[in-house]
Amino acid sequence: MNTKLINFIVKKYLKFDNKNPFISISALLAFIGVAVGVMVLIVTMAIMNGTQKEFENKLFTMNYPLSIYAKTPLGVNQELLKNLENKFPQMQFSPYISSQAIIQNGDSMNGGILFGVDSQKEALINSIYKKSLPKTKLKKYDLIVGAGIKDELYLNLNNKVTIYFTSINPTGFSMMPKMKRFTFKGSFESGLHAYDKAYMYTSIEALQTILKKPKNIYDGIHIYTTKPFEDIKNIQKSIPQLEVGVIGWWEQNGNFFSAMQMEKKALFIVLMLIILIASLNIISSLLMTVMSRRKEIALLLSMGASKKEIKSIFLRLGNILGIGGIIFGIALGFGGIFLLDNFNIISLPADVYGTSKLPLDLNLIDFISIIVGAVIIVFLSSFYPAYKATKIDVLDVLRNE
Numbered sequence: 329m330n331t332k333l334i335n336f337i338v339k340k341y342l343k344f345d346n347k348n349p350f351i352s353i354s355a356l357l358a359f360i361g362v363a364v365g366v367m368v369l370i371v372t373m374a375i376m377n378g379t380q381k382e383f384e385n386k387l388f389t390m391n392y393p394l395s396i397y398a399k400t401p402l403g404v405n406q407e408l409l410k411n412l413e414n415k416f417p418q419m420q421f422s423p424y425i426s427s428q429a430i431i432q433n434g435d436s437m438n439g440g441i442l443f444g445v446d447s448q449k450e451a452l453i454n455s456i457y458k459k460s461l462p463k464t465k466l467k468k469y470d471l472i473v474g475a476g477i478k479d480e481l482y483l484n485l486n487n488k489v490t491i492y493f494t495s496i497n498p499t500g501f502s503m504m505p506k507m508k509r510f511t512f513k514g515s516f517e518s519g520l521h522a523y524d525k526a527y528m529y530t531s532i533e534a535l536q537t538i539l540k541k542p543k544n545i546y547d548g549i550h551i552y553t554t555k556p557f558e559d560i561k562n563i564q565k566s567i568p569q570l571e572v573g574v575i576g577w578w579e580q581n582g583n584f585f586s587a588m589q590m591e592k593k594a595l596f597i598v599l600m601l602i603i604l605i606a607s608l609n610i611i612s613s614l615l616m617t618v619m620s621r622r623k624e625i626a627l628l629l630s631m632g633a634s635k636k637e638i639k640s641i642f643l644r645l646g647n648i649l650g651i652g653g654i655i656f657g658i659a660l661g662f663g664g665i666f667l668l669d670n671f672n673i674i675s676l677p678a679d680v681y682g683t684s685k686l687p688l689d690l691n692l693i694d695f696i697s698i699i700v701g702a703v704i705i706v707f708l709s710s711f712y713p714a715y716k717a718t719k720i721d722v723l724d725v726l727r728n729e
Contacts, residue, residue: 363660365602396567398546412549460472658699
């Protein structure tokens with residue numbers, strides 16, 4: 329194969345064609361189209377991954393990596409807690425009691441979930457709760473609530489609030505809901521509006537007293553581990569299966585993340601169509617080049633150039649346009665990510681998305697998928713015009729043209 333001839337012809341065809349400017353313009357549009365398609369895919373996948381990771385981090389904290397729950401009234405107890413702490417010293421355990429409750433301050437009321445926790449143990453596994461703790465030690469009936477509850481009830485530090493429980497307390501001839509006065513000591517902001525408007529924390533002793541629960545019995549145990557997918561299997565082997573169960577944060581939010589993954593795949597396919605449409609310009613540009621260069625191709629074939637060399641010329645021409653566009657698109661994509669990451673160009677409502685800054689995280693697998701998909705489309709787009717160039721009838725062209 330004559331490489332010098334191929335390179336010479338390719339360089340010639342890449343130059344602006346004054347006689348047929350539309351061919352050069354079409355080639356330029358194909359280059360820009362591929363570049364824009366790759367850029368949009370890179371930025372979009374980075375946003376999708378960043379958003380998923382941001383929600384995952386928030387849910388990971390508020391839902392805990394692993395949670396043990398009771399299947400029987402006496403399932404989760406002090407003995408089980410101590411056994412797990414001794415067997416898995418690398419994990420952190422926080423027992424809890426929970427109850428549906430209504431909090432009232434003046435004329436304002438709000439419903440939510442009240443967790444009774446061991447303040448020291450909870451602080452070790454919940455960074456958001458830890459930040460909300462006051463400098464002084466919490467007392468038995470002190471209360472920490474989400475920022476949404478604090479704002480809705482206009483709470484100030486050391487305000488006395490009334491909490492109504494779903495449990496019924498018999499009084500004479502009537503039944504009254506249990507209620508207790510608590511002291512507001514702080515608030516937390518998780519970044520997720522649903523949790524900030526519903527979650528409240530107090531001491532585990534307070535709920536044990538109000539709900540009349542034994543001191544060594546809990547509703548469940550929250551567990552922190554850096555390897556939840558592996559450790560859930562170890563925990564399952566170490567607990568009485570009939571009395572308690574264990575669940576991971578991904579199981580509690582499986583539908584949410586499945587929907588995000590489905591949306592990501594659909595978006596990838598749709599945006600890949602941008603590159604596919606741009607590749608049509610490559611096909612049209614190369615076909616027009618083949619038609620306008622019929623005489624030159626026929627002369628080359630008659631002078632001894634092989635069909636393989638003619639095919640290589642147009643394959644290389646199409647690949648230069650397409651791969652050049654891909655490289656330029658990569659540069660534009662990373663430039664876009666840099667701008668979005670370092671400058672507040674797009675501001676998000678924090679109460680909806682959990683963050684005011686646009687989260688970006690380009691996954692290596694997604695990046696490779698974009699490049700591989702774009703290269704395949706570009707190569708296939710170049711193949712047909714190159715094949716068409718080899719089918720020119722040399723005698724017919726030389727006789728008539």
